[in-house]
Amino acid sequence: MKNRGIKIAVLSGKGGTGKTFLSVNLASAAKSSTYIDCDVEEPNGYLFFKPQEVASNRVSVKIPFADKKLCNGCRKCVEFCKFNALAYINHKLIVFDNICHSCGGCVLFCPQKALSEKEKFIGKIQKGTSANVTVLTGILNTGEATGIPIIDELLNYKLESNNLTVIDCPPGSACSVMESIKDADYCILVAEPTLFGVHNLNMVYRLVKLFNKPHGVVLNKCLDGENPAETFCIEKGIRILERIPFDIELGVLNSNAIIAARESEKYMNIFSRLLQTITEEVQNETTVNP
CATH class of the missing domain: 3.40.50.300 (P-loop containing nucleotide triphosphate hydrolases)
Incomplete structure (x- = not known):
């Protein structure tokens, strides 16, 4: 068909x-067909397919990184972040990586340009084959805030x-x-x-x-x-x-x-x-x- x-x-x-x-x-x-497992927190479709020739690619997001020399403690970034992923404590800006949603807003709002971004790997995508089916599996690392970046990568895979x-x-x-x-x-x-x-x-x-x-x-x-x-x-x-x-x-x-x-x-x-x-x-x- x-x-x-x-x-x-x-x-x-x-x-x-x-x-x-x-x-x-x-x-x-x-x-x-292509099977895409978007249940990235607990994927289990691969247990049924048992795919062969599995290749793996890591998925990353961008998280903020503070330059201590440029940061003057204005807290504009802290006020902006609705996920409470930033805090200014003891004259130091702290970034809580595990709850950052990688929106990039804090970098844009920083008047001192003290924030830049670095890569953080949050999981991976595995691709294999099982008879007539191409199997794509997303796997989110334990403790990460969201699996949506991995889901996006899965759905944008060239099929x-x-x-x-x-x-x-x-x-x-x-x-x-x-x-x-x-x-x-x-x-x-x-x-x-x-x-x-x-x-x-x-x-x-x-x-x-x-x-x-x-x-x-x-x-x-x-x-x-x-x-x-x-x-x-x-x-x-x-x-x-x-x-x-x-x-x-x-x-x-x-x-x-x-x-x-x-x-x-x-x-x-x-x-x-x-x-x-x-x-x-x-x-x-x-x-x-x-």
Whole structure:
């Protein structure tokens, strides 16, 4: 199936709903694809793909550096910083690297030109291959303030123009998730069949509505009987793309980091069908809003 470079972002309101499970299987179901793990604080897609020929690049940000001879203690930079990353104590300007957000504002505001910038490495990107999938993984160093610079690097990676791209977003609806979905053609929301699952689904539903992104829901771990997440989708008029059953066989595969679509014809059919549905949705959206 020709996907024409579609970018699909997979979201969930919390961890453990099946976001990575869905992402890796969807990427595996395509003829050729790129999987991008934007959950840089706790990436785990590579555990399933086990990529080969892995290359690694470090990611850096710029942080302020003070020249003691030029600084006169005016505290303009301290007043400017909303993250409290600067302090002037005992006639000395102190920069707290771990909470600096690298905005560069303090450098611009310093009337004495006492501040300049230096590179600080905050993590890395790993690139490898796994059968038909190019695997990109972002890894944030422990204790860093934000992973958004790494997410930006991941999403700006030069990709094959005709490939499907599956973006495995961080859980929740914070800034890192917003950054992950900004260029997506379609968003898949993954939900569990519980009242708590509805609460988390509503979080990401409101986010994609805010960004005006085409979207649909995959109901995961479905059981017989009432499904509050399904009821929520019906009430809100959200398209249900697929219902994945609560399946012991699937649980065993997943817990052993085995990609179900590669192991089972049944699941390959499910994810191929899902991919076809989303491709048609994106093509229809392009036709209506060229």
